[in-house]
Amino acid sequence: MILDVKDLSKSFGGVRAVRACGFNVSEGKITALIGPNGAGKTTIFDLVNGFLSADEGRIFFRGYDITNLSAWERSRAGMSRTFQLSRLFKNLTLRENFVLAIRQNDDKFWKMFFSKHDEHEFDSRIKEAMEFLGFKKELGTKVTELSYGEQKLFDLTRAYLNPHTMLLLDEPVAGVNPVLRESLKKIMLKLKERGETILLIEHDMDFVHAVADRVIVLDQGSVLTEGEPEKVFHDGRVLEVYLGSA
């Protein structure tokens, strides 16, 4: 397994958003975190990614304890994520956004000052990724000129270009039209074929059913059940947390 989350807890004031939550993610598989609103999915994502620090519990990534690492250190350890609402470096172009994702160690002031660099040096890598993910746009375009659907693809492409061993995708099909949803489904399957490890949050059950190898159901901050989609979607407890008891 690539990610092992053990007994994670997080409270905000008096509200326990995550309580003794544990699960793991296998390499080369797509794992989906599902659950009703307020189940703690985004909080767990932020805890795994390092945007939030856990009150209790440990997180192991590729065998290393990363609980005390910051978000940028976890990114350099191999985690790359997207956002539910795409977040952009809004004054920059597509190329500039993508180069920022690819280039690591650009915080080395002196190294950068004396070494030669070219904004176009990663163009072939960027074009390959855009082609693979079906994102067609001029690299000189300002990101603010992208439509909502294009922003979703852009966010995925940027996360894909960021050197990683696991992708964390936060609601990749939220709010997109049915055509893009279908193409994102195909993209997920292509990513799986390439051996990508993906942990995703999603509300769209058809999408989860089509792409996920394993589903983890959260309720009130802890794992209710987990397993293959077929098994999980026929579990009475899952229907109950989604639809309420009869």
Added chain:
Amino acid sequence: MGYFIYLVTLIAIYMMVIISYAVPVGWTGLLTLGHISLLAVGAYTAAILMTHGVSFWFGLLAAALAAGGVSFLLALPARRIKEDYFTLITIGFIFVVNAVIVNWTSVTKGPFGITGIERPSGFEDPFAFMALTVLALLFTAFFLQRVVNSPFGRALESVRDDDLVAESLGKPVAKLRIVSLVTAGVFVGVAGAFVAAFLQFINAQVFWLDNVIFILAAIVVGGLASFRGAVIGTLVLYLIFEPLRFLPFPPGLIGSLRLGTFSLLLLLVVLFRPKGIMGRAQLGE
């Protein structure tokens, strides 16, 4: 001719401050107002040393180190707090530095200021000193231009546009903020040594709030994240600034008139042209 030399020297010194200040404000997105006080740290460090027999060049080096060191301390809170709160801290910093200058009389001579500061040997002549100042400005511009045009500069822009995404792409936001503030601080310190040698007299009044408005207005009018913008902003402001001195008003009124003009200009630009003359970003985006 004397007035022209005076003006060019003054503009060159302030341009040094403004293009340094442009790095954290324009590229990193940290609205710091404390640069006038870093200028004071540089000027007082150089002036105190130079009036005790130390050469201008060592004074210059010490000014750069002192302002860089103080800006490091000032930058520490920027690691964790929101940008707006950091701006408030830098306002507090202006008052702290002013209080130190006014009250630490044994070192700073308090409200009377430090007099008798000499220009570097070989550059006593106003024209030679002007040439030296312009040279220092060109070096500052060359160095900082290289910094912001490098991948490091692009990483600073990512912090400005969205620090959370920057973190998620492996950018150490806290470190980038600190390095940008310290780099700017070092060059502002150098400018401080030039202020001391140029005026040959400094007191707390030279580094007070009216100059904060002037520096901020130059950056915002010229446009954030643009060196050319910062240069043009400085020149535009001086074109407004200087003719005011020839108006037939009492001298006491001229200062207030300048401050009012800059504040009005700042307000108009923020309201109607938030990216300034040639900016790449805008305040508070």
